[in-house]
Amino acid sequence: xxxxxxxxxxxxxxxxxxxxxxxxxxxxxxxxxxxxxxxxxxxxxxxxxxxxxxxxxxxxxxxxxxxxxxxxxxxxxxxxxxxxxxxxxxxxxxxxxxxxxxxxxxxxxxxxxxxxxxxxxxxxxxxxxxxxxxxxxxxxxxxxxxxxxxxxxxxxxxxxxxxxxxxxxxxxxxxxxxxxxxxxxxxxxxxxxxxxxxxxxxxxxxxxxxxxxxxxxx
Amino acid sequence: xxxxxxxxxxxxxxxxxxxxxxxxxxxxxxxxxxxxxxxxxxxxxxxxxxxxxxxxxxxxxxxxxxxxxxxxxxxxxxxxxxxxxxxxxxxxxxxxxxxxxxxxxxxxxxxxxxxxxxxxxxxxxxxxxxxxxxxxxxxxxxxxxxxxxxxxxxxxxxxxxxxxxxxxxxxxxxxxxxxxxxxxxxxxxxxxxxxxxxxxxxxxxxxxxxxxxxxxxx
DNA sequence: GTCTATATTCCGATAGAC
DNA sequence: GTCTATCGGAATATAGAC
Numbered sequence: 001x002x003x004x005x006x007x008x009x010x011x012x013x014x015x016x017x018x019x020x021x022x023x024x025x026x027x028x029x030x031x032x033x034x035x036x037x038x039x040x041x042x043x044x045x046x047x048x049x050x051x052x053x054x055x056x057x058x059x060x061x062x063x064x065x066x067x068x069x070x071x072x073x074x075x076x077x078x079x080x081x082x083x084x085x086x087x088x089x090x091x092x093x094x095x096x097x098x099x100x101x102x103x104x105x106x107x108x109x110x111x112x113x114x115x116x117x118x119x120x121x122x123x124x125x126x127x128x129x130x131x132x133x134x135x136x137x138x139x140x141x142x143x144x145x146x147x148x149x150x151x152x153x154x155x156x157x158x159x160x161x162x163x164x165x166x167x168x169x170x171x172x173x174x175x176x177x178x179x180x181x182x183x184x185x186x187x188x189x190x191x192x193x194x195x196x197x198x199x200x201x202x203x204x205x206x207x208x209x210x211x212x213x214x215x216x217x218x
Numbered sequence: 219x220x221x222x223x224x225x226x227x228x229x230x231x232x233x234x235x236x237x238x239x240x241x242x243x244x245x246x247x248x249x250x251x252x253x254x255x256x257x258x259x260x261x262x263x264x265x266x267x268x269x270x271x272x273x274x275x276x277x278x279x280x281x282x283x284x285x286x287x288x289x290x291x292x293x294x295x296x297x298x299x300x301x302x303x304x305x306x307x308x309x310x311x312x313x314x315x316x317x318x319x320x321x322x323x324x325x326x327x328x329x330x331x332x333x334x335x336x337x338x339x340x341x342x343x344x345x346x347x348x349x350x351x352x353x354x355x356x357x358x359x360x361x362x363x364x365x366x367x368x369x370x371x372x373x374x375x376x377x378x379x380x381x382x383x384x385x386x387x388x389x390x391x392x393x394x395x396x397x398x399x400x401x402x403x404x405x406x407x408x409x410x411x412x413x414x415x416x417x418x419x420x421x422x423x424x425x426x427x428x429x430x431x432x433x434x435x436x
Numbered sequence: 437g438t439c440t441a442t443a444t445t446c447c448g449a450t451a452g453a454c
Numbered sequence: 455g456t457c458t459a460t461c462g463g464a465a466t467a468t469a470g471a472c
Binding site: 437438439440441442443444445446447448449451452453454 | 456458466467472
């Protein structure tokens with residue numbers, strides 16, 4: 001703590017934008033986008049209101065920046081997972097693991113709030129959904145293709161539906177691992193994140209494989 | 219349209235509370251609770267701000283009233299479904315149908331926004347969740363019991379987890395049937411609500427039954 | 437790029453007439 | 455029970471100094 005101990009304003013320069021994104025990501029996820037004011041974000045990021053408007057233009061611009069900040073990672077990982085998977089004879093379990101893994105990667109890189117936020121926007125269905133949905137479901141066609149090989153005869157629409165529900169479940173679980181752990185019994189303290197992911201992959205596997213009894217269609 | 223055509227203020231008396239609940243239900247679901255002001259609700263219900271505070275005390279009180287307005291129906295139907303189901307040897311498909319049906323009943327009685335709102339609060343995880351979760355998952359113990367008979371040997375925690383994910387999917391689909399229809403291909407116009415419910419029941423069946431391959435636990 | 441100061445609108449909540 | 459009027463404060467957004 002020398003002469004420059006209290007002199008940080010110049011040093012934090014370029015990092016302001018990232019601090020704002022990080023603060024908004026957490027606050028939006030925890031309280032909902034509409035319930036969070038720019039002032040709250042500003043205080044958490046230890047800057048001023050003007051900085052938000054300078055960097056992002058508006059609250060909506062800030063939300064876009066937050067979503068965009070980790071979107072590339074997800075789509076990139078999803079593409080990579082699909083490239084690694086063999087062209088055929090992939091099991092439902094392997095496909096589920098490939099489906100969930102990119103989101104797990106985001107979680108492990110500190111993106112839990114981001115996941116919860118995306119799940120939240122998906123549940124609201126309102127604004128800002130289109131931009132994210134486009135990139136998010138961009139790679140779904142390839143998944144559906146592999147699903148079709150797995151479940152021949154099932155309508156394409158049903159496969160697409162299953163994939164959507166798999167995503168819903170994935171975002172719901174990985175968006176708040178602590179709550180998942182908390183909700184299910186008091187003996188859940190030893191329920192590791194890895195085990196939760198395994199349970200999640202099992203659920204996704206079930207969803208992708210379809211009901212067991214070769215259910216009749218109407 | 220006689221002499222009393224323009225005289226409605228006295229007639230709408232007792233219905234004000236219901237109009238406020240209906241307006242809030244829709245607006246909260248469509249834009250998120252935090253993004254909706256009491257003034258917006260007031261305008262939609264064609265009353266004044268004071269009425270909201272008179273009937274519900276605060277914004278939080280209004281939200282509580284909205285949630286409570288249809289909660290009884292759901293828990294009631296769930297209890298009825300469990301009573302109807304045979305004590306043993308129930309299939310996963312039957313259990314899934316019994317699980318989904320109460321929410322379908324809410325949908326059919328005009329409660330789509332209510333369902334979406336609950337799903338939204340569940341995804342946010344923040345406030346107002348405890349009150350609803352308590353009543354909502356009150357009857358889950360009986361479901362888990364039947365699940366246990368269906369999948370012997372599977373840890374209770376995993377069964378509970380599956381049931382939670384079944385609820386997540388159910389709320390997500392039935393909370394916005396139009397979006398579900400819209401998201402999956404342009405040929406989805408002829409995808410009736412009944413067929414969507416069938417697809418949903420299939421997904422829930424899969425989730426409740428667990429993965430097909432008798433997956434190994436770590 | 438950063439910040440203080442401010443403009444303007446809107447928020448939730450209440451008081452008091454009817 | 456219903457409404458108008460209003461309070462105190464907080465919201466988004468901008469202007470302009472540094």
